[in-house]
Amino acid sequence: MAATQGNPIIFYDVVDAQGGSWSSNTYKTRLTLNYKRIPYRVKYIPLCDIEPTLKELDVPPVFPNFPHYTLPMIADPSGEPDGKPTYVADSFKIAIYLDDKYPSPQYPFIIPPGARAIQHMWFTTYYPPLSALIVQLFYHLAPRIIDERSAEYWYRTRGDKYKPPSEEERVQRWGELREKFEALGKSLSFNDGTSEAGPFMMGERLSFIDFTLGGFFYFIQRVEGKESESLKEMMEWQGGRWGAFWKGIQDVESRSAQLA
Template sequence: MAATNENPIIFYDLADANGKSWSPNPYKTRLSLNYKGIPYRTEYISFPDIEPRMEELGLAPFSATFPYYTLPVIADPSSDPNGKPTYVADSFKIALHLDKKYPAPHYPAIFSPGTAGIQHMLMTNYRMTVGAPIFPLIHPQILRIMDDRSIEYMRRTRGPRLVPLSEDEATEKWKEAREKFAGLAQSLALNDETGSTGPFMMGDRVSFADFALAGIFYWIRNVEGPDSIRLKEILEWDSGRWERLWKAIQEIENKSSEIV
């Protein structure tokens, strides 16, 4: 049974102090659902409530080490009217599930034929490329958008990650980020030479890799605000390549299939 407006997928997303979406990982799933046009309803959860909520749903831990549960998670309705939904965690696995359950051509594919393995390889190395130098710049700032319970929880469970970099360290990380983006842009420029010109990582074809990269922009925008100097600089890098990608992704974000 496919999700419908009356019986949509339930999408479990992280909430900020205002009960709104902000995190890059659930954002990938939000984009996956929007892109495929699958009806979904969002249930927002704060950090300290993730584990008890997942246990309440009867889900076994996703990891043998802390944190035992992470978001995003989806609950996809069963084809049996009396059956239980299928729960899927991890944004990449969710995208694979959605492509299998809601296949092309009726629904657009996130993974073009033959690209799932390559995209997984890219995602495996993702934190070691463009994401790695940006994480320590943004993560220490996330407390500013959280409610008091989440702030206490994060300080207790993620304390070392919340220590801000020194000015010199931050400058070095930003320089490293610039170099990583430049290297990625150089590789993507090869698409232009093969006639696949477009704003996405695969030229004119949307891929999960686009959602992952855009997650960085989304994260910075929500943590530092829409006037973030860092985001402005990134979007100007490499002759505006990242701004073109971001604008294309925002169209997917805004063309929502969410049931509100």
């Protein structure tokens, strides 16, 4: 049974102090649900309550190392009247599950047929170094936008690892980040001037890789604010290539399949 407006998918997201979203990881799944037009409702969970919530639902640990329990997670409703939902955690696994359970043409593929290996290679090989730089530059800002209990939990469990970088470290990491985005942009430029030209990794065609990159921009905007100078600078890199990319991602966010 597919999710419906009367019986939608439940999407578990990490909440900020104002009752909204902020996580780059959960943003990937939000975009996936929107793009596939699958109806969903959001259940917001404070950072400090993720582990007890997932344990209460009998969801196994997502990762072998800390943090063992993370979001995003979805609960896909059962076709049986009293059946339990199917819980799926981890944004890449969720994307694969949704493509299998909600296939094209009714629901567009987020990972095109034959591209799972390439997308997985990106997610496990090329994405982590980018993510590490984003974390080193911006993750220390997260406590200022989350609730007090979660901020205390963050400092207790992550504070020693994610300290603000020194100015020298910040300049160095920022330069490294720009170099990586410039390398990505050069790869994207192979689509320029062709029938497949577009702002995304596959030209006009969106895929999960684009959502992983969009998550970075979203996270920076959330922790630094809408007037983020870092984000403004990134949008101007390579003649505005990443500005066009981010606009395309925001269009997916705005075409929400979320139910009130």
